Structure formats: structure tokens, C-alpha cells
Amino acid sequence: MKKIFKTFIIMILALVVCIPMQTIAKASTVTNMDSKKDVVVSKPWTVSFNKVLSTTTVNTTNIKVLSQDGNYIDIKVSLENNNKNVVVQPVKDYEYNKTYTLIVTDQVKSSDGKFLPSEVRMNFTTKSEPAKSEPTKPSEFTVCIDPGQYYSVIKGSSGIKAKDINLSTALKLGSILKARGFNVVYTRTTDSVAWTQSGEDDAKALIAKNANANVFLSINTNDSDVNTANGIETYYTTGLSKNKTLATFVQAELIKATQAKDRGIQVGSTTILNKTSCPSIVTYLGFLSNPAEQSLLISAQYQNNAAKAIANGLMNYAGFANTDTTYDNTLKISSIPDITGSVTVGGTYTLPKTVTAIMSNGSKQTVSVSWLKSVATSVVGSTTYYGTVVGAVINAKADITVKAAPTTSKYKVVLDPGHGGYDSGAVGPTGVMEKTVNLAIALKVGAVLTKNNVETIYTRNSDKVSWTSNVTQNLQAICDISNNAKPNYFVSIHANSADAVSASGTETYTYAGSAASSKLAQAIQTNIVNATGSTDRGIRTANYYVIKNTDATAVLVETGFISNSAQEKLLNNAAYQTKVANAIAKGILNTLGITSITY
Numbered sequence: 001m002k003k004i005f006k007t008f009i010i011m012i013l014a015l016v017v018c019i020p021m022q023t024i025a026k027a028s029t030v031t032n033m034d035s036k037k038d039v040v041v042s043k044p045w046t047v048s049f050n051k052v053l054s055t056t057t058v059n060t061t062n063i064k065v066l067s068q069d070g071n072y073i074d075i076k077v078s079l080e081n082n083n084k085n086v087v088v089q090p091v092k093d094y095e096y097n098k099t100y101t102l103i104v105t106d107q108v109k110s111s112d113g114k115f116l117p118s119e120v121r122m123n124f125t126t127k128s129e130p131a132k133s134e135p136t137k138p139s140e141f142t143v144c145i146d147p148g149q150y151y152s153v154i155k156g157s158s159g160i161k162a163k164d165i166n167l168s169t170a171l172k173l174g175s176i177l178k179a180r181g182f183n184v185v186y187t188r189t190t191d192s193v194a195w196t197q198s199g200e201d202d203a204k205a206l207i208a209k210n211a212n213a214n215v216f217l218s219i220n221t222n223d224s225d226v227n228t229a230n231g232i233e234t235y236y237t238t239g240l241s242k243n244k245t246l247a248t249f250v251q252a253e254l255i256k257a258t259q260a261k262d263r264g265i266q267v268g269s270t271t272i273l274n275k276t277s278c279p280s281i282v283t284y285l286g287f288l289s290n291p292a293e294q295s296l297l298i299s300a301q302y303q304n305n306a307a308k309a310i311a312n313g314l315m316n317y318a319g320f321a322n323t324d325t326t327y328d329n330t331l332k333i334s335s336i337p338d339i340t341g342s343v344t345v346g347g348t349y350t351l352p353k354t355v356t357a358i359m360s361n362g363s364k365q366t367v368s369v370s371w372l373k374s375v376a377t378s379v380v381g382s383t384t385y386y387g388t389v390v391g392a393v394i395n396a397k398a399d400i401t402v403k404a405a406p407t408t409s410k411y412k413v414v415l416d417p418g419h420g421g422y423d424s425g426a427v428g429p430t431g432v433m434e435k436t437v438n439l440a441i442a443l444k445v446g447a448v449l450t451k452n453n454v455e456t457i458y459t460r461n462s463d464k465v466s467w468t469s470n471v472t473q474n475l476q477a478i479c480d481i482s483n484n485a486k487p488n489y490f491v492s493i494h495a496n497s498a499d500a501v502s503a504s505g506t507e508t509y510t511y512a513g514s515a516a517s518s519k520l521a522q523a524i525q526t527n528i529v530n531a532t533g534s535t536d537r538g539i540r541t542a543n544y545y546v547i548k549n550t551d552a553t554a555v556l557v558e559t560g561f562i563s564n565s566a567q568e569k570l571l572n573n574a575a576y577q578t579k580v581a582n583a584i585a586k587g588i589l590n591t592l593g594i595t596s597i598t599y
């Protein structure tokens with residue numbers, strides 16, 4: 001114990017004067033040091049150790065200041081002198097003529113792992129409040145301006161952020177105050193801060209305290225789920241009577257300057273209001289969630305009026321003579337909402353002769369616009385057009401998209417994959433079902449037709465059928481699909497079957513007497529034979545129901561014999577199916593007059 005005592009001790013310094021600790025009783029758990037009197041209310045204590053400290057043990061849990069009411073007060077602890085000194089600073093000034101206790105617990109360690117031998121306490125009493133002379137002119141008055149909401153995510157529908165409006169207005173206020181001779185200090189002047197979100201209020205309060213600020217003015221922008229909420233409000237706390245006076249003067253001038261809805265002064269619970277040592281207010285200049293107020297808050301005219309109002313309110317509060325109390329209430333255009341539109345390539349789009357402008361008091365007004373160019377519609381794409389409005393420094397803007405003409409198919413073909421559902425069609429020696437082969441080929445034909453801008457309709461596009469198992473109704477249902485669609489062609493796709501297992505080859509049927517059908521049948525037949533080498537069994541006529549009862553030029557193709565084991569194998573092969581499908585598609589497209597084909 002003795003050894004530890006000798007190797008790790010504490011001293012409390014008054015600034016640079018070292019007062020070495022006299023004794024630490026060996027057995028006691030708390031060592032009280034001599035108390036101090038007449039301590040200034042902003043006093044930073046420097047606690048000096050004879051060893052380098054373990055920095056993680058230097059925190060506000062292990063080092064504390066207790067008020068005489070038994071509350072721990074907000075302090076900031078920082079390291080100095082190569083981590084041998086700890087500076088203990090109150091966030092807010094100590095109160096006058098009160099006794100506090102500085103506590104360093106025995107949990108503070110040296111960097112080589114030694115605990116402080118005992119907790120050390122030191123009482124100190126602050127000075128009595130001096131008879132203060134109030135500032136009589138701006139040069140004796142310091143204003144701390146706080147552009148609020150740095151960490152807030154509040155933004156308007158235009159994307160503008162609350163923190164940026166606050167900064168812009170705060171800088172305008174600072175310029176006005178400086179021009180009137182005030183001393184001005186800001187909590188921030190850019191979109192960057194040295195503090196974390198949790199340390200924000202302490203950091204701001206210290207900036208005001210270190211500058212000996214006479215007032216702290218926080219500038220903020222409001223937000224609401226209700227987008228009609230509007231107006232200005234100012235918050236204060238009852239801690240200092242001057243808080244309410246300051247809020248009253250500033251709020252009154254803000255309403256006079258902006259003619260916004262007066263939401264009044266309100267007692268607030270904002271932490272910063274309880275941390276500052278001087279009179280302080282938090283004012284909200286309008287609602288970013290309200291589109292009309294958003295336009296105002298963005299405008300230089302509104303920001304200038306608000307900044308000047310805060311400056312005037314401050315001068316009224318301080319009792320300084322003020323000769324410049326007028327506001328710029330001329331109605332100006334503050335924003336013009338963008339126009340968006342679209343037009344089909346080659347079409348006509350006429351930009352409007354008038355647009356609705358948002359005025360500086362939030363009202364809307366119809367104004368004439370002269371567009372610099374008319375909309376060109378010859379090329380697909382988006383273009384921004386600008387227009388001028390008399391009396392406005394901002395332009396009207398129109399984003400116009402020229403869209404491609406919708407591709408309309410010139411031709412339509414109905415594909416009928418034979419059988420399906422309950423009806424397997426013919427079945428090959430190894431069990432390959434005709435309905436499956438027909439569907440696979442038909443879907444491949446349709447894919448090619450679609451690629452070549454031919455609208456394709458299927459009587460079925462899966463194994464599910466839309467008709468009943470009654471044969472006549474079934475075949476008529478297929479014809480109805482085609483007749484309702486009114487296609488150029490109806491092509492029914494089947495595979496053949498015969499008792500003679502050697503039967504093989506391809507044949508295409510038409511209903512007797514249709515020249516157009518014969519031409520289509522021949523094209524399909526020739527292309528399949530050429531593409532696959534299948535035996536050419538020629539084009540034939542038959543009274544098959546689906547080619548007899550369809551209105552369109554109709555054919556039925558028997559792609560091959562599924563009853564022939566060699567052909568069954570081919571018909572069940574995806575690559576062979578593609579060959580057949582491409583050949584059928586080519587026959588259809590060629591007959592439609594399309595010779596340049598995309599597969």
C-alpha cells in the first residue's frame with residue numbers, strides 16, 4: 001500500500017500553480033484536500049498526477065463534480081501534459097456562491113496499471129455574483145449564433161436540408177449584427193462540425209461560454225407530418241427570466257418581418273437551452289414540410305427579413321437604439337415549379353404560355369413565360385427547356401421526354417399446338433407424347449415471330465387447355481380463339497402417327513380450294529424439309545376441323561412421325577425442335593413478305 005501511494009499520487013493545480021497534496025491517510029478510502037474559496041464560475045481545474053494516466057479511466061464516471069444539492073453537473077474532462085494532467089471544465093458556468101465537490105475516484109489508473117490509492121475529494125466555493133454593468137452599446141455585446149439541426153435529417157420536398165437553411169440565415173444574421181457593431185461568434189460557419197451528435201449541446205454551450213456571450217440564438221427549421229402546418233415559434237426555458245424577454249422581442253419582430261402565422265413563444269425542453277450560461281432561445285423560422293413555406297425558407301428575401309428581424313428583436317431586448325427597422329415586403333417570385341411532359345417522337349408538344357409561380361409571401365400567381373426554344377420531337381430522349389418570366393430572376397423549366405413510337409404489329413398469327421391437357425395426342429414407342437412436342441415447337445415458332453414484330457396468339461401456351469374434353473366443343477373452341485383474334489394466318493402444329501412403324505417424313509395440310517393456304521403450306525413444308533432433311537411427303541388437302549372452320553388462311557403441319565422410333569427421338573430433341581420451329585417461322589414470315597429474319 002505504501003509503495004503504491006508513493007508511486008502514484010495526485011495534485012490539483014489552480015491553473016499553473018501547483019498545490020501538492022499533503023497527506024493521504026493510509027487507511028481511509030476518501031482523502032479530502034484543502035477546500036478552495038472565491039473560485040470563478042467558469043473555473044477549469046487542472047488535476048495533476050505524477051504518472052502517465054491510463055486514458056480509458058479518465059472519464060466522467062471516474063472524475064465528477066457534485067453540486068451542494070447533491071447533483072452531478074455536466075463537465076468535460078480532457079487530458080494534457082502527455083496524459084499526466086486532467087482538465088475538468090464545467091459545460092455551463094458554476095452558480096455563484098455555491099459549494100461544489102470535485103471527485104477523483106480510486107478507479108483512475110496509471111498507464112502501468114496502478115489504481116489511485118484512495119478517492120480524492122476537494123470542495124470549492126464559487127465567488128458571489130459581481131455587480132454587473134449591462135452592455136450599453138453593441139460593441140459591449142457578444143452574440144453566439146447557432147445554425148441548428150446539424151445532425152437532423154429534416155429536408156423539404158425539393159431536397160433542401162433544414163441545416164443548410166439555418167446556416168444560410170445564421171450567416172446573414174451575423175453579417176447584419178457585425179455591421180451594427182456587435183461581437184459575433186458562431187457555433188459553426190460551414191457544413192462541418194468538430195463535435196459528435198451526443199456531444200453537440202455541450203460543445204455549443206462551451207463555445208458560447210468561452211466567448212462570454214450575452215445571448216445564444218439558435219436558428220432552426222420546423223417539420224410536421226401535416227404539410228399544412230405553418231408559422232414561426234420561439235422556445236425558451238424558465239431558468240433565467242431574461243430568456244422569456246429575449247424570446248418575446250425576437251418572436252414579435254419575426255412575425256412583423258415575415259407576416260408568418262404567429263405560433264407564439266413556448267417553454268421548451270431543448271437540452272441546449274438548459275446548458276447555456278447566458279439567456280438563450282431556439283427559434284423555428286417556418287415549416288420545411290409545408291411546400292409554400294419551403295419556397296419561402298429557401299428564398300433570400302425571406303432569409304434576409306428573418307435575419308434582420310432577429311437582429312432588431314435583439315436590439316429591442318438590449319435596449320439599443322435602432323434606426324433600421326424596415327423589411328422588404330415587395331412581392332417577388334420565389335420559385336416556379338418545374339413542368340414535366342412527354343410526347344411521342346414526331347408529335348407536337350406546346351409549352352404553356354403561363355406558369356404558376358410561388359410568390360415571396362407564399363401565395364401563388366399565374367405569370368407569363370417566354371420559352372427560349374420550342375420542343376423538338378424528332379429524336380427520342382429527354383431535354384430541359386428554359387423560359388424567362390418578366391420580373392423573376394429565376395427561369396421556368398420544363399423537362400420534356402420524347403418517347404419512341406409504340407411498336408404496333410402489322411401482322412398477327414395464331415399458333416395451335418395440337419392436343420394438350422387431357423389429350424396427349426399420339427404417343428411414341430418410348431412414351432414421348434405428341435402434345436408435348438407440339439407445344440415445344442409452337443413456343444419456339446412464336447418466339448421467332450415475336451422477334452420479327454409479328455403478334456403471336458396461342459390457342460394454348462402450356463399443357464393447360466381452355467376447352468372441355470368434348471371433341472367437337474374442343475375443336476370449335478380452338479377455331480373461336482383464332483376467329484376472334486382475326487389473324488393473317490392460323491397454323492396448327494402436330495406430329496404424325498401410323499401403324500407402319502417405318503412411316504416417316506413431313507406433310508402439310510390445307511383445306512381444299514384455298515390458294516393462299518397452299519402458298520403458306522408450301523413455304524412451311526419446303527423450309528422444314530430443307531432444314532431437317534426430313535422426307536418430303538408433300539402438301540395435301542384434308543377436311544380437318546380446325547383448318548376448315550377457321551376464317552384465316554389456315555394450315556396444319558405434321559412435323560414428323562412420332563410413331564417412328566428414330567423420328568420420335570428427333571422430335572423429342574430440343575435442337576431438332578428449334579430447327580423445325582425456325583423453318584415453320586421462316587415459311588410464315590416469308591409468306592407475309594418478311595425476308596430479313598431475326599432468330
Ligand SMILES: [Zn+2]
Binds near residue numbers: 418419434
Ligand atoms: Zn395430332
